[in-house]
Amino acid sequence: MCTIPRATYIVNFGLFEKGRTMSKNMKQTQLFTKTRKDAPADEVAKNAQLLIRAGYIHKEMAGVYSYLPLGLRVLKKIEQVIREEMNKINGQELFLSSLHPKERWEATGRWDSLDVLFKLKDTLDREYALGATHEEIITPLAQEYISSYRDLPFAAYQFQNKFRAEVRSKSGIMRGREFIMKDLYSFHVSQEDLDQYYERAVAAYLRVFERCGLGAQTYLTYASGGTFSKYSHEFQTLTDAGEDIIHLCDTCKVAVNEEIIAEQPACPKCGGALTPQKAAETGNIFKLGTKYSAAFNLTFKDAEGKEQPVIMGCYGIGLGRLMGTAVEVLSDTKGIVWPREIAPFKVHLISIAGKSDEAIKEATRVYDDLIEHGVEVLWDDRDARAGEKFADADLIGIPLRLVVSERSIAEGGYELTERKTGQSKLVPESMLLQTLKSNV
């Protein structure tokens, strides 16, 4: 007997999950979370209300959330989008420790100055910090491997839990005390090289937000810089759930953070007038210069054999905040509306029982067929009425809803509805895969 790996036959419709860590299908009766009709009383933020109601997340305490199977799928999708874009700009993925030696933070002075730093002691009274950011780890690490200009430039990134003792966490998953961040650090021989890389990072970030469905609402925003550049840049996504006010120029698609509006009252690109709007900071990039390389003596030998400080940049995106912002920005009165690339599944299959078991049998066939073709599908196989299933599908927010019922079969196929627009059409069985392809 000869078995040929199925993968060789799979046509990539763009429906497929790219990593191999996630199952591609799930029956809703086996999904251990359930939806809720009522929003939790202790959440006001729309993102938290919807994500909890739909079973994506669970609150452990103020500012700390667990991600349930559905939520983790979204998080992993976002992670994969970011990973692909970071790899495109030569980022090398690594995974740094969360437990940090106290001395590192003393070396930069931030043991005392960074008030959100979690500090802890072990049973022998030795002190540590929980990673709030990772300059204190990556810089000494880089120092061990960088010695020549030939070792530069170099960029490394990770997806890592960050711990910050926010005095007041708020806005659901948008400002937590523990959260996952992608942080990228770049190392350069010169300011010019950093500047060039920085521009590539800007482009990569814009692609990330575009792919996560927030391209239209996200603005490259000028913010207060630091010692090594006039400005730093934030990526601000327009939403009332945000904490910042930005002043935007719609012709240039850039904005100025209110904190520097006094010194930069006009568009930095065209000099035009700006209009204020509320926004959430979904990304931040920063030219660090030599601040951390100086603290840890990170140097390299240039072509003349002269020792020079390494120039650094750092680039962050909070995954949870991005996810929460997507919910805030894209949801409607019925529930969440996920953009295609970060949706937990691509298709929500809804079977509606009739007098006979015909529809269920048909739905089983469709489910198996979608699995066979690698389409990510959640099947609502519950013994529930249509209205409840529709309401839950709207709440969960998977981009495409596929209804298999006696009625649809009698009409000649299945009903395919787009969550975002509510537009639906009848699709004959023979056209199903092809239609799905043209809908994503």
Added chain:
RNA sequence: CGGGGCGUAGUAUACCGGUAGUACGUCUGGUUUGGGACCAGAUAGACCGAGUUCGAUUCUCGGCGCCCCGACCA
């Protein structure tokens, strides 16, 4: 950290100085099946501590927790 609000079944809520009612959920049985069905039965609850009181879930104080506004946010 300053100010304000709130803690009652799994969830959302109501009433009350005399130990708690409703809805949803869940479980059992039945009828249903295209926009959160119906009937019958069942399940399950006062954040913690102290005080006042004959008696506290209710009033007072303290603690803890959660939310909001502000401050803060490499």
